[in-house]
Amino acid sequence: MNAMPVWALALTYWLHMLATVIWLGSLSAVTLLVLPAARRSLDAISQSKLLEAIQRRLDPLGWFSLALLLLTGMFQMSANPNYDGFLAFSGLWATSILVKHIFFLLMIFVSAAQTWWLLPNIQRAMLRQQKLGDETEIASLRKRETLLLNLNLILAILILGMTALARAA
Numbered sequence: 414m415n416a417m418p419v420w421a422l423a424l425t426y427w428l429h430m431l432a433t434v435i436w437l438g439s440l441s442a443v444t445l446l447v448l449p450a451a452r453r454s455l456d457a458i459s460q461s462k463l464l465e466a467i468q469r470r471l472d473p474l475g476w477f478s479l480a481l482l483l484l485t486g487m488f489q490m491s492a493n494p495n496y497d498g499f500l501a502f503s504g505l506w507a508t509s510i511l512v513k514h515i516f517f518l519l520m521i522f523v524s525a526a527q528t529w530w531l532l533p534n535i536q537r538a539m540l541r542q543q544k545l546g547d548e549t550e551i552a553s554l555r556k557r558e559t560l561l562l563n564l565n566l567i568l569a570i571l572i573l574g575m576t577a578l579a580r581a582a
Contacts, residue, residue, distance in 0.1 A: 417492045425492075429485035436478035437569045439471050444562045457548045460555070461539050465532070472528055479521060495582070505582035513575035520568045527561050 417425075447467065451460045490496050495506035502511060531554065538550040 417488070422489070422492055425485040425488045428481055429489060432478040432481040432485070436475055436482070437573075439474065440562070440565055440569060443467060443471070444566045448559065448562065457551055457555070458539070458542070461535060461551060464558075465536065468532055475524060476528075479524070482517075495579075506579050509575045509579035509582060513572050513579065516568045516572045516575065520565055520572070523561050523565050523568070527558065527565075531558055531561065 443464075448464075451463055455463065490510065493506070495504065497503055497507065502508060535551065535554045535558070538554055542548055542551055
């Protein structure tokens, strides 16, 4: 295996950490800070408008971060001396990386469901609410949103745990 230059490996580590901070930091902030504060201080429609505005800003950052994590992660993995090749699972490092990637794929799936299924449904429900005055559908969709955000946060914590385990191995 050809050794990657130190500067290139350092750059991939830095970009990987930057993407992690942006993605997981924004997920944590929305889940742990913004949503609880919005629920305590805003009515359902104002909450929906605030969260929609936040989501419009975070979605491009999140998807860009995911792509950057995927690319830089592949470079890092191939440069790691523990890497024995695709689908070669020997030892704690390889097992930790496999589990980390499974959690990562689950996060992508949950994020996709939020972006392309749940959020459009919330927007349609808000339009119907303006005509009919019924907030029950929005409340139900917001509960699903909270569930998906919490699930993604748990997956993120598990990914960080698997990363720590792989580094310790």
